[in-house]
Amino acid sequence: MTWKRIILFVGVLACLSIGWYLVSPLFINQVVNEEVIPLSTATSKEEPSDSPSDQEVLTEQEPEVMTAVFQGADSLHNVSGTLLYYKETEKPYLRFEDFESTNGPDLYVYLVKQGQDTKDGLSIGELKGNIGNxxxxxxxxxxxxxxxxxxxxxxxxxxxxxxxxxxxGE
Known part of the structure; x- marks a missing residue:
């Protein structure tokens, strides 16, 4: 009789654990607020037209930025915020600003090319949090x-x- 109770207890505990794993992301938020990564702006040398050729003037070039707005996939899965893509020669990166997503288990950030299924895309990493920068x-x-x-x-x-x-971006 005690073996049946132990098996029942373990079964109930397993069901509760699985249920908690699946349901808890619906009401528990993970907030992240990372600082902007400092950009190392590229510089180019230009020769001024009215000065000797041995003097150079350094001018800063703005990094190329591509932008997009997040949108949800359907009424149950909502995502909002702004995506910024900083294309630098040293370290290109994505930045999510004012980001908010319906939470869920096992969420990842994927780069998907046109016409490609998400599962065939490139994993950028696990989603750090469902709210924040x-x-x-x-x-x-x-x-x-x-x-x-x-x-x-x-x-x-x-x-x-x-x-x-x-x-x-413009």
Missing amino acids: QNYPLPEGVTLEDGDSIVIWCKQFDVDFGFATVEK
């Missing part, structure tokens, strides 16, 4: 192009929560 460095050699999407994806259930499609 966040930075995601891109792997070496990876760049974003017009029409690429950054997708918030639940890997466990193969569900898109939302996306932002980048466009070249």
Whole structure:
């Protein structure tokens, strides 16, 4: 009789644990507030037209920035905020500003090319939090192009929560 109670207790405990894992993200938020990564602006040398050729003037060039607005995948999976893509020669990265997402288990940030399924995209990493400003460095050699999407994806259930499609900034 005691073995049946032990098995029943373990079964109930397992069900409660699984239930907590699946349901808790719906009402527990993970807030992140990372600072902007300082940009090392590129400089170029220009020769002024009315000075000797041995003098040079350094001018700062603004880094290329692509922007997009996050939108939810459907009525149950909502994502909002702004995506900024800083393309620098040293360390390109993504920044989510005023970001907010429906929480869920196993959420990841994926780079998805046009016409590609999310699961076939490139994982940028696990979502740091469902609320707040966040930075995601891109792997070496990876760049974003017009029409690429950054997708918030639940890997466990193969569900898109939302996306932002980048466009070249002005």
